[in-house]
Each structure stands twice: as C-alpha cells, then as structure tokens.
Amino acid sequence: MLKPESPTACLLQAELVNYERVKEYCLKVLKKEGENFKALYRSGVAFYHLGDYDKALYYLKEARTRQPTDTNVIRYIQLTEMKLSRCSQREKEAI
Numbered sequence: 001m002l003k004p005e006s007p008t009a010c011l012l013q014a015e016l017v018n019y020e021r022v023k024e025y026c027l028k029v030l031k032k033e034g035e036n037f038k039a040l041y042r043s044g045v046a047f048y049h050l051g052d053y054d055k056a057l058y059y060l061k062e063a064r065t066r067q068p069t070d071t072n073v074i075r076y077i078q079l080t081e082m083k084l085s086r087c088s089q090r091e092k093e094a095i
Contacts, residue, residue: 019046037066041073048080053087056080 023046029039044060047053057080063073 017049019049022046023050035066037063040066041070041076044073044080045076048076048083053080053084057084 026043040063047056
C-alpha cells in the first residue's frame with residue numbers, strides 16, 4: 001500500500017470521498033503554489049465528482065500542461081469531455 005503524501009492523498013483514498021473538502025484544500029494549495037501538479041489534478045477530479053465539469057476541465061488541462069503523459073489526467077479529461085458533451089446534447093434536445 002502506498003504511503004499517503006499529504007492530507008489530500010488520504011482524503012482521495014477514503015472509501016467515501018468528501019470532494020468538497022478535497023476541492024477546498026487543493027484551492028488553498030493553489031493560491032500559494034499555482035503550479036502544483038497534484039493540487040491541479042485533484043482539484044479537477046473534485047470538480048468532476050461535484051458535477052462542475054467546466055471547472056474540472058480547466059484544472060485538468062492545467063495539470064496536463066505540467067505532466068502531459070499522466071494517464072490519470074488524460075482519463076479524467078476524457079471523462080469530463082464526455083460529460084460536457086452529454087450535457088450539451090441534452091440542452092439541444094430540450095430546445
């Protein structure tokens with residue numbers, strides 16, 4: 001088992017993740033360290049699970065600029081883009 005590197009790592013490994021807390025913690029980190037890859041990635045994941053796909057995509061793409069080959073970032077970007085695509089499709093159908 002991997003040793004958690006920070007309180008956020010512990011939050012992400014918990015069975016029932018409190019994504020609101022993850023988001024808040026990561027945004028605090030990003031105020032001090034705007035380039036922090038883990039905080040960018042975890043913010044994106046938190047926003048994704050909270051249903052804010054626009055913000056999720058923003059933070060995930062920022063993370064990808066830091067580590068372009070990270071498979072977790074790429075996977076979450078794909079998931080987020082699929083959600084955004086479905087949302088815009090539903091909006092078109094509702095019109």
